[in-house]
Amino acid sequence: MKKPTILYVEDEVLMAKIVSDSLQSRGYEVVTENDGANGLKRFKAVNPDVCLLDIMLPHKDGFTIADEIRAVNSTVPIIFLSAKSEVTDVVMGFKSGANDYIRKPYSMEELIVRIENVLKLPDEVTSVPSEWQIGQYTFNTQRQTLLHPLSERKLSYRESELLKILYQNNNNIVERRDILNLLWGSDSFFNSRNLDVYITKLRTYLKLDPLLEIITIKGIGYRFVTP
């Protein structure tokens, strides 16, 4: 199967670099454009399968570019990237079959999920399985369900994301800062207490399997021990 091509319009070069690398490493072809004014031109030249548009751009904002693109192509999926504060009803209004938006800060995981969604590709493309076996539990990352022979639980978003992070690094130390940055976008004092709360939750959810343990490394982070 041909690699899906992504047009990515983003002015912050460093950010663009990172996201682009990450997407490429997952098998996408990425074309980065950092001047909004060239957005349409680039679109015509590349004819991508998905567009990723930053909303706040110096010369021309994401919505305008989207309009221009829509004028020549009414179906290509467009995903808007927006800072939390920029998410207004306007953005919401753009959400439709072919459009989506994602708020910063977002994890790569999230972004990938959106892209897959709009492309309507099966999960296998990125080889990130949606069902993980964690001890006696089955964790479905898509449905955010944690299944055990004796119980079934629906996880909230934060619970699910935290479990993902821990399990992706299972048997290794994950630092608090990293979790905080990934999940809350910063590691301030208040967020910090927040993490404790969710760790407690996960611990109680995972109690049914005595071999699963989230160990505290005080001052550093956690280690999720799994068989």
Added chain:
Amino acid sequence: MKKPTILYVEDEVLMAKIVSDSLQSRGYEVVTENDGANGLKRFKAVNPDVCLLDIMLPHKDGFTIADEIRAVNSTVPIIFLSAKSEVTDVVMGFKSGANDYIRKPYSMEELIVRIENVLKLPDEVTSVPSEWQIGQYTFNTQRQTLLHPLSERKLSYRESELLKILYQNNNNIVERRDILNLLWGSDSFFNSRNLDVYITKLRTYLKLDPLLEIITIKGIGYRFVTP
């Protein structure tokens, strides 16, 4: 086991010196390069187990070097070092199996955790057992548990790390200096008294087996005598 080799690309000489010394004292072979432009050349010459790349470099930035390295080696773990201001929320999402990042200012403790994380993945899977038999005790390094027919105890991180160090050198002398550097990152006066406290703790934990003994070699260090 061969010392893991680290390629460390950093332009600030003083910083490079400090970090490099510290890593060396913890058993790593460190090759420092302070010109980004020589990064790839150095990589080919050294063939390191891990790369530590500063992002902001005068001639060639860390990402570019990473690309060059990836072109010739797709698996070697790369850890990016970045100033706080350079880290957007998305940088965090960039974490993947073979890549990681760490924000300055970072503690040695943290850096070590990262390096061990990226290095350990292959090890853990293969042959490094997490359960050690120490006299009548079973010490699980992952779960930080110390089991004895008559008792079970959960160790804290420091307790566990200290026991690891002692047992890895059992029946040999371990110098105080080395322990202090490994566990506390330096061997100042205060840390020194700290070590005494943990030695005392371990001694009481290990009392149930009379054949286990942590012997003081005054002025030098300890010898953990085991059958």
Added chain:
DNA sequence: TGGCATATGGATATATTATGTAAAAAGCTG
């Protein structure tokens, strides 16, 4: 060699800080 000064480490007490936990408050979403 004996006696003293000094350095070093042992044990324990106390202080500090990080984290655990529960529960209330605030936000969301329909």
Added chain:
DNA sequence: CAGCTTTTTACATAATATATCCATATGCCA
């Protein structure tokens, strides 16, 4: 508003750092 998730708060507990006091080894010098 009702039911959920998330954040915030408050208080409890555990891990770690520091301080204190004591014991003993070591070295020094008469």
